[in-house]
Amino acid sequence: MTFKEMILQGIPDHLPSKKSRDDKYSHAPKRKDILTPTEKKLAIANALRYFPASWHAVLIEEFIEELKLYGRIYMYRFMPDYEMYARPIHEYPAVSKQAAAIMLMIQNNLDPAVAQHPQELITYGGNGAVFQNWAQYLITMKYLDQITDTQSLHMYSGHPMGIFPSSIDAPRVVVTNGMMIPNYSKPEDWERYNAMGVTQYGQMTAGSYMYIGPQGIVHGTTITVMNAFRKKLGAGVSPHGKIFLTAGLGGMSGAQPKAGNIAGCITVCAEVNSAAAKKRYAQGWVDQLTENIDELIVMVKNAVADKAVVSIAYVGNVIDVWERFDTENITVDLGSDQTSLHNPWAGGYYPVGLSFEEANEMMANHPEQFKTAVQVSLRRHAEVINKHTAKGTYFFDYGNAFLLEASRAGGAVMSENKIDFRYPSYVQDILGPMCFDYGFGPFRWVCTSGSGADLKLTDQIAATVLESMLVDAPASIAQQLQDNITWIKEAEKNKLVVGSKARILYADAEGRAKIASAFNDAIAKGDITAPIVIGRDHHDVSGTDSPYRETSNIYDGSKFTADMSIHNVIGDSFRGATWVSIHNGGGVGWGEVSNGGFGLVLDGTAASKTKLESMLFYDVNNGIARRAWARNTGSLEAIEREMKRSPNLTVTIPNLVDENLLQHIQ
Numbered sequence: 001m002t003f004k005e006m007i008l009q010g011i012p013d014h015l016p017s018k019k020s021r022d023d024k025y026s027h028a029p030k031r032k033d034i035l036t037p038t039e040k041k042l043a044i045a046n047a048l049r050y051f052p053a054s055w056h057a058v059l060i061e062e063f064i065e066e067l068k069l070y071g072r073i074y075m076y077r078f079m080p081d082y083e084m085y086a087r088p089i090h091e092y093p094a095v096s097k098q099a100a101a102i103m104l105m106i107q108n109n110l111d112p113a114v115a116q117h118p119q120e121l122i123t124y125g126g127n128g129a130v131f132q133n134w135a136q137y138l139i140t141m142k143y144l145d146q147i148t149d150t151q152s153l154h155m156y157s158g159h160p161m162g163i164f165p166s167s168i169d170a171p172r173v174v175v176t177n178g179m180m181i182p183n184y185s186k187p188e189d190w191e192r193y194n195a196m197g198v199t200q201y202g203q204m205t206a207g208s209y210m211y212i213g214p215q216g217i218v219h220g221t222t223i224t225v226m227n228a229f230r231k232k233l234g235a236g237v238s239p240h241g242k243i244f245l246t247a248g249l250g251g252m253s254g255a256q257p258k259a260g261n262i263a264g265c266i267t268v269c270a271e272v273n274s275a276a277a278k279k280r281y282a283q284g285w286v287d288q289l290t291e292n293i294d295e296l297i298v299m300v301k302n303a304v305a306d307k308a309v310v311s312i313a314y315v316g317n318v319i320d321v322w323e324r325f326d327t328e329n330i331t332v333d334l335g336s337d338q339t340s341l342h343n344p345w346a347g348g349y350y351p352v353g354l355s356f357e358e359a360n361e362m363m364a365n366h367p368e369q370f371k372t373a374v375q376v377s378l379r380r381h382a383e384v385i386n387k388h389t390a391k392g393t394y395f396f397d398y399g400n401a402f403l404l405e406a407s408r409a410g411g412a413v414m415s416e417n418k419i420d421f422r423y424p425s426y427v428q429d430i431l432g433p434m435c436f437d438y439g440f441g442p443f444r445w446v447c448t449s450g451s452g453a454d455l456k457l458t459d460q461i462a463a464t465v466l467e468s469m470l471v472d473a474p475a476s477i478a479q480q481l482q483d484n485i486t487w488i489k490e491a492e493k494n495k496l497v498v499g500s501k502a503r504i505l506y507a508d509a510e511g512r513a514k515i516a517s518a519f520n521d522a523i524a525k526g527d528i529t530a531p532i533v534i535g536r537d538h539h540d541v542s543g544t545d546s547p548y549r550e551t552s553n554i555y556d557g558s559k560f561t562a563d564m565s566i567h568n569v570i571g572d573s574f575r576g577a578t579w580v581s582i583h584n585g586g587g588v589g590w591g592e593v594s595n596g597g598f599g600l601v602l603d604g605t606a607a608s609k610t611k612l613e614s615m616l617f618y619d620v621n622n623g624i625a626r627r628a629w630a631r632n633t634g635s636l637e638a639i640e641r642e643m644k645r646s647p648n649l650t651v652t653i654p655n656l657v658d659e660n661l662l663q664h665i666q
């Protein structure tokens with residue numbers, strides 16, 4: 001059968017032969033055995049409802065086995081036989097071009113070169129699922145093949161509920177992931193209801209079909225490192241020969257050395273897992289590697305003397321590096337940490353004084369002892385960071401719960417008021433006030449032709465647009481624009497594409513709309529050979545309510561509300577998005593964040609121009625308005641500027657209260 005025929009059949013007419021999972025891929029960890037016997041029956045019945053009753057006797061044993069072995073029912077038997085990757089759009093059988101673009105995006109999220117655990121349909125973050133099982137994938141692809149431009153497909157946590165009549169202006173697909181009644185939104189609930197097959201953790205861009213591989217992280221990390229140096233050294237001072245010390249060479253953390261190189265500093269990145277460190281070294285994501293701390297000291301001293309731009313991986317515990325740098329009096333200009341402290345007891349953080357193997361053994365066989373070792377280590381970690389910050393290091397939390405877990409362990413990381421942490425998070429100090437408050441966020445696009453020439457042309461178009469904006473830009477955003485011009489001009493050289501022909505570029509509301517509009521014109525003229533999908537990471541200005549990350553620099557008490565992300569998804573859906581999504585969880589965890597995103601297919605028509613202008617305007621300015629109402633200075637400036645530019649925009653502006661008036665309130 002051809003690829004097209006296999007897509008068209010959805011669930012096959014005949015029971016395919018049994019398949020087992022392939023060891024050449026990374027697989028999701030075994031999930032908790034959490035279901036009661038009654039719930040297990042439900043899980044099996046839920047899985048069987050995708051298939052004709054005549055197959056149930058065979059499938060039931062298999063699904064019981066999968067549930068027992070893996071804690072979930074993935075339905076490996078139904079994995080497709082064709083290769084999984086983003087094909088050029090014309091290879092997808094589909095009535096609707098928009099739907100074909102979505103098929104391409106789904107296959108990219110499941111491409112083994114892109115996805116973390118491809119056979120469990122997990123794109124990234126350990127549990128960021130596109131679908132819960134292969135039946136959902138097969139039915140969804142068939143539905144996307146048949147859907148017309150006056151219908152919408154509704155996706156419930158990976159399950160294709162159905163195609164409903166709508167209109168040409170409606171989204172083709174509406175996605176929800178993990179939406180729960182708030183009282184049922186604890187991590188245990190995710191384990192239970194996901195095992196039953198009724199919900200999934202969509203992370204951010206996994207369940208919304210908008211993941212584009214590691215370049216998204218590299219760009220965000222570069223912006224963070226670059227601006228952290230500006231905070232520390234002052235604008236315009238070169239970070240050559242200055243040290244950024246951090247930990248982690250894993251999934252996201254592995255972007256740190258590359259970002260440090262682009263920012264122009266010396267990056268020292270400790271990684272306890274030698275396989276992870278060596279993998280990043282072999283991939284060229286870090287320049288040098290050493291397993292010997294004495295050698296590291298020599299390398300670093302030489303690099304400082306040479307004012308070098310270099311990244312060095314040290315195979316070992318990061319605390320050893322912090323402590324040795326302290327005794328050697330090596331100045332650390334910038335410090336952070338990207339160990340996986342959102343998961344401290346199950347391998348996210350390795351305690352000092354134990355080898356990697358010893359720690360793994362203790363974790364499996366003596367979990368209580370391991371927990372104590374982690375807490376002792378965190379206290380020591382905090383103490384040595386405090387020594388460095390007393391000497392001038394600028395330390396920031398990288399959204400990995402380092403400060404939270406260090407404080408829980410009794411580490412000295414609280415400020416004098418005993419409420420706030422002593423150090424800021426990267427969103428509080430950098431991404432929030434410098435980027436999100438002005439509307440700068442991770443805009444991205446995918447060339448559905450799959451052509452490198454198209455991607456190159458989009459890079460050039462985007463650079464030209466940003467350069468024209470820089471001419472009259474206010475001083476407050478000129479630096480951001482300049483950084484983004486540099487990024488896009490060097491993007492091709494930095495060889496960041498994995499999977500679909502995609503690009504990420506931080507841009508504000510005006511920039512996003514102007515770039516998208518210029519792409520649309522180029523498609524109309526035939527210079528770009530096929531439609532372009534535009535979208536963004538959910539880690540952005542408006543799409544995400546997350547009190548410890550995206551909205552951590554909201555100080556009016558509203559950071560625990562989720563109105564902004566809900567307005568965003570509704571607002572985008574009737575302004576022209578081709579698909580919209582809203583998720584519970586993502587990044588910081590189930591129950592901790594509400595996040596949403598969109599995809600919009602540009603096809604060169606006047607209709608797509610109208611949609612992009614209306615939707616991108618709202619997609620960014622919704623968040624700026626909310627941030628302005630929270631009295632964030634940058635957003636107040638940005639929204640006033642937008643109201644001048646856009647006469648039909650009226651935003652409620654806060655009256656600022658003199659702090660002295662509030663002093664006497666007890």
Ligand SMILES: NC(=O)c1ccc[n+]([C@@H]2O[C@H](COP(=O)([O-])OP(=O)(O)OC[C@H]3O[C@@H](n4cnc5c(N)ncnc54)[C@H](O)[C@@H]3O)[C@@H](O)[C@H]2O)c1
Nearest residue numbers: 248250251252253271272273317318339340349350399400
């Ligand atoms: N990069 C970003 O943009 C970003 C944004 C927000 C949050 N984060 C957070 O950063 C963390 C890391 O993410 P990831 O995908 O890289 O996770 P990961 O688990 O793939 O990598 C973390 C690495 O840290 C190493 N490690 C653990 N303890 C160590 C120690 N004491 N010394 C040296 N190395 C140690 C582990 O071996 C592992 O390879 C997560 O908590 C994530 O949520 C990252």
